[in-house]
Amino acid sequence: MSTAVKAVKKRRQREPEFDKVSWKKDIKRNWVLYIIFIPAAVYFIVFHYLPMFGIIMAFEDFKVSKGFFGSEWVGFKNFMELFSGETFSLVMRNTIAMAVLNLTIGFICPIVLALILSETKVVKFRRVASVFSYIPYFVAAMVVAQLAKEFLAKDGAITLLLSFLGLEKQNWLANSNIPVFWIINLCIDIWVGAGFGSKIYVASISTVSGDLHEAAAIDGAGRWRRLVSITLPGILPIIVMMFTLKIGLVFVTGFDKILLMYMPTTYETADVLSTYTYRMAFGGTPNYGLSAASGLFQSVVGTILLFISNWLNKKATNQSLF
Amino acid sequence: MANNFKKQKEGMVENPTVSGVIADILIIVFLVIVMFVCFIPLWHVLMASISDGKSLLAHEGLLLKPIGGITLDGYRLAFSDSSIIMGYVNTIIYVVGATLVGLLINTTAGYVLSRQSKMKKLFTLFITFTMLFGGGLIPTYMVIRSIGMVGTRWALIIPGSTNAFFVIMMMNAFRSVPESTVEAARIDGAGHLRVVFRVMLPQCKSMTTVVILNSVVLQWNSWFNASIYIPNKRELWPLQLWIRQLVSDNEGLLKNANPDYSRYLIQYAVIIAASVPILLAMPFFQKKLETGTMAGAVKG
Numbered sequence: 001m002s003t004a005v006k007a008v009k010k011r012r013q014r015e016p017e018f019d020k021v022s023w024k025k026d027i028k029r030n031w032v033l034y035i036i037f038i039p040a041a042v043y044f045i046v047f048h049y050l051p052m053f054g055i056i057m058a059f060e061d062f063k064v065s066k067g068f069f070g071s072e073w074v075g076f077k078n079f080m081e082l083f084s085g086e087t088f089s090l091v092m093r094n095t096i097a098m099a100v101l102n103l104t105i106g107f108i109c110p111i112v113l114a115l116i117l118s119e120t121k122v123v124k125f126r127r128v129a130s131v132f133s134y135i136p137y138f139v140a141a142m143v144v145a146q147l148a149k150e151f152l153a154k155d156g157a158i159t160l161l162l163s164f165l166g167l168e169k170q171n172w173l174a175n176s177n178i179p180v181f182w183i184i185n186l187c188i189d190i191w192v193g194a195g196f197g198s199k200i201y202v203a204s205i206s207t208v209s210g211d212l213h214e215a216a217a218i219d220g221a222g223r224w225r226r227l228v229s230i231t232l233p234g235i236l237p238i239i240v241m242m243f244t245l246k247i248g249l250v251f252v253t254g255f256d257k258i259l260l261m262y263m264p265t266t267y268e269t270a271d272v273l274s275t276y277t278y279r280m281a282f283g284g285t286p287n288y289g290l291s292a293a294s295g296l297f298q299s300v301v302g303t304i305l306l307f308i309s310n311w312l313n314k315k316a317t318n319q320s321l322f
Numbered sequence: 323m324a325n326n327f328k329k330q331k332e333g334m335v336e337n338p339t340v341s342g343v344i345a346d347i348l349i350i351v352f353l354v355i356v357m358f359v360c361f362i363p364l365w366h367v368l369m370a371s372i373s374d375g376k377s378l379l380a381h382e383g384l385l386l387k388p389i390g391g392i393t394l395d396g397y398r399l400a401f402s403d404s405s406i407i408m409g410y411v412n413t414i415i416y417v418v419g420a421t422l423v424g425l426l427i428n429t430t431a432g433y434v435l436s437r438q439s440k441m442k443k444l445f446t447l448f449i450t451f452t453m454l455f456g457g458g459l460i461p462t463y464m465v466i467r468s469i470g471m472v473g474t475r476w477a478l479i480i481p482g483s484t485n486a487f488f489v490i491m492m493m494n495a496f497r498s499v500p501e502s503t504v505e506a507a508r509i510d511g512a513g514h515l516r517v518v519f520r521v522m523l524p525q526c527k528s529m530t531t532v533v534i535l536n537s538v539v540l541q542w543n544s545w546f547n548a549s550i551y552i553p554n555k556r557e558l559w560p561l562q563l564w565i566r567q568l569v570s571d572n573e574g575l576l577k578n579a580n581p582d583y584s585r586y587l588i589q590y591a592v593i594i595a596a597s598v599p600i601l602l603a604m605p606f607f608q609k610k611l612e613t614g615t616m617a618g619a620v621k622g
Contacts, residue, residue: 026440032514033434037445040431040489046465047481048452054461068464113356119349131605132357138600139364140543142562143593146569147363157366157384195360223345256546260566274459281460282550288460295458303455 055299057292064288078293087276088294094182095272099250101186107246109194111239114201115227130202133195145260148188149173174265181262181270188257200242201235208234240316248309251302273298364597371396371590375583379576396587397595406592409561412475413596416548416560417541419479424537427484429530432492433518453486463550475558477551482544488533495529496522535607542600561596568592 027034053068058078060071082088113133120126136144151158152172163169172180212230221229255274262270271279277298280291362384369385370378377390400406435446456462462481463472471477499522507521523530545562552558559567568589575581 021440023440030437030439030441033437033439034441036430036514036518037434037441040427040434041448043427043480043484044449044452046469047462048456050465051457051461052455054457054464057461057464064464067468116349116352119345120353121346122350125350125353129353129357132360134604135360135364135601138539138543138604139597140545140562140600142543142545142565143597146565146589146593147367149569150367151363155382160383191359195356223342259546277459281463292458292460295460299456299458306454 055292055296057288058296060289062288062292074289078289079297082290082293082297087271090268091271091273091276094269095251097182098185098272101182102189103243103246103250106186106189106193107243109190110197111201111235113194114198114205115231117198117202118205118231119223119227130195130198133198135195136192137196139192141256142260144188144192145257148184148257148261152184173261174263176266176269178269181266184261185258185270200238204235204238205231237317241313244309244313244316246309247312248302248306251298251305273301364594364601367590367593371587371594373587375586379583379586393584393587395584396591399584400588400591400595403588405556405559406561406564406588406595408557409559409564410595412558413542413560413562415475416478416544417538419475420483420541421534421537423480424484424488425530425534428488428492428533429518429523431489432496433514433522435489435493436496449486449489466551472551473555474552478547478558478560482541482547484537488537491529491533492526495526499525531607539600561592565589565592565596 056068057071059073059075060068061074061077062068062071066072117126117130120129139147150156153159154169154171156172159169159172162172172184175181208231212234213226216226216230251273255272255278258270258272259275259278262275273294277291277294280287280294366385369388372392372394373381373385373388374390374393375395378385381389431445431449435442435449457465466472466477466481471480503521503525504517507517512521543562545560545566548558548560548563572586572589575585
C-alpha cells in the first residue's frame with residue numbers, strides 16, 4: 001500500500017501543477033475530459049443533487065398537485081409534529097436499540113468466526129466452511145424475509161426448537177413484546193453478514209507474522225494465549241477501522257428487511273426511522289411533509305455519524321475516509 | 323495470503339496435548355454448526371418446493387428431505403405462468419440495463435477524476451459529497467416522478483445504476499495504471515476515449531469486474547425501487563416482487579375450502595428460481611467480490 005502511495009506522490013510531482021496553469025491552457029488540453037464527465041454530472045445532479053433541493057418539502061404542507069413551488073410554506077410545523085408525536089419516541093427507541101445491538105453483538109460475531117476459522121488446522125475444511133458461511137450474503141433480502149416468516153411461523157422450525165426450551169408456540173414475527181423483534185433482526189443480520197464480514201479479518205489474521213507465533217510458542221504460550229496476545233493485537237487496527245465504518249453506516253443498512261417483516265401489530269417495537277419515513281409517504285394516508293421531515297432528520301443524523309466515524313478513525317488509525 | 327498462512331502453520335511443530343485436541347474438536351463442531359445454519363434454510367425451501375403440497379401444509383418444522391412424494395408441480399405451475407417468466411425477463415433487463423448504464427458512468431467519471439485538470443478537485447468533491455448527504459426517500463421519488471420515469475422501466479434502470487462508491491473504486495483503479503503507459507499512448511496520438519477503452523480498461527480488468535459483479539448482485543436482489551416506482555404495473559415487475567405477491571396470494575388461498583395444494587408450492591419454487599442463479603455463480607466471483615470489499619474499505 002505504502003509503495004503505491006509513494007508512486008502516486010512521485011507521479012504527481014512530475015505532473016504540471018494544474019492550479020497554476022491558466023484556464024485557457026487547461027481547457028485547450030482537457031476539454032475532452034470535461035465533455036466525458038457530462039453523463040456522470042447529469043446523473044449525479046438529477047438523482048442526487050436535485051433531491052437535496054427537494055428537502056424544502058420538509059418545510060411545506062406538500063401537495064403533489066401543487067408541486068415544490070406551489071405548496072404552502074409552513075416552516076417548522078412538520079418537525080414540530082414529528083418530534084412531538086408519540087410514534088417518534090418509539091421509532092427512535094427502536095432505531096437506537098437495533099443499532100446498538102448491531103454495533104456490539106453483531107460486530108463481534110464476524111471477528112469470532114474469523115478467529116475460529118483461522119484456528120482450524122485442516123486447510124481444506126476451513127475453505128469449505130468459509131464458502132458455506134458466505135451463502136447467506138448472496139440471498140436476496142426478499143428471500144431472507146420469506147425464510148424468516150417460514151421459520152418463525154407457528155409451525156416453523158425455529159419455533160419448534162424454541163418450544164423445546166419451554167417457549168410457547170407462536171408466530172414470533174407477530175410478537176410485539178420488547179426484545180423479540182430486535183433479537184430476530186439481530187440474528188438475521190448476523191446470519192446474512194457474519195460469514196462475508198469475517199473475510200476481511202481472516203485476510204488480516206493471515207498477515208500476522210508467523211515468527212511471533214513461533215517465538216511465543218517456544219516461550220511456552222499456549223494457543224489461547226497466542227490468540228489473545230498476538231493475533232488479536234495484530235488485527236486490532238482493522239477491527240477499529242471496521243467499527244468506525246460501521247458507526248457511520250448504522251442508520252442506512254438493513255431497512256428493507258424490516259420493511260418486509262414487520263406488520264401493524266409489531267410497529268411498536270419494529271418501526272425504525274427509515275420504515276417510518278417510508279410509511280408516512282407510501283402508507284394508506286400519505287403525509288409527504290412529515291415523511292420529508294423525518295427523511296431529512298435521518299439524513300442529517302447519518303451525516304453527523306459519518307463525520308464522527310471519520311474523526312474517530314483519524315484519531316485511532318491516522319487514516320481518513322474522506 | 324492463504325499460502326503464507328499454510329506455511330506458517332506447517333512450520334510450527336507442536337506436540338498434541340489433550341486440551342489442544344479437545345479445542346480442535348470443538349472448533350470443528352462449531353464450524354459444522356455454522357455451515358448447517360447457513361445452508362439449511364435454503365435446503366429446507368428446496369425440499370419444500372419438491373414436496374407434496376398437502377402433506378407440506380400439515381408438516382411442522384424443518385424439512386431435511388421431500389415429504390409426501392417428490393413432485394415438480396410447483397416448478398411446472400410457476401413456469402407455465404407467463405407473469406413469472408416475464409418477471410425473470412424483467413429482472414434480466416434491469417440487471418443488464420443498470421449495469422451497463424452504471425459502467426458507462428463509472429468508467430467515464432472514474433477516468434476524469436484520475437486525470438490531472440483544473441476541475442479535478444471540484445469534480446471529486448461533487449461526487450463524494452453525495453456519499454455524505456442525500457435528499458432522502460420522498461424528494462428523490464418526487465424528482466424521478468417529475469421527470470416522468472415513475473411507472474416505466476427507466477425508473478429501475480437509471481436512478482440506481484451507480485453510486486459514489488463505484489465511481490471511486492474505478493477512480494482508484496485508473497490511478498494505479500502507470501502514468502508512462504498513458505503518456506506513451508498519448509504521444510502515439512491516442513485521444514482520451516481511446517486511452518480509456520484501449521489502454522486503461524484492459525489494465526484494470528480486475529477492478530472493473532469487481533464493480534460489475536457488485537452491481538449485478540445488487541440489481542438482481544433489489545426489490546425496493548420496483549415496489550415504489552412500479553407498484554401497480556405487474557407486467558414490469560422483477561422476480562423479487564413476485565415472490566412477495568405469491569406468498570401473500572397463498573395466504574388467501576389457504577382460506578379456501580378446497581384449495582389446489584400444488585399452488586402452495588409455487589412460492590418455494592420461485593424462491594429457488596430467484597436464488598439459484600446468484601448462488602451458482604457465487605463460487606466464481608466470490609474472490610473478486612472480496613477484493614472489492616477490501617478496496618472499498620481502504621479507499622484513497
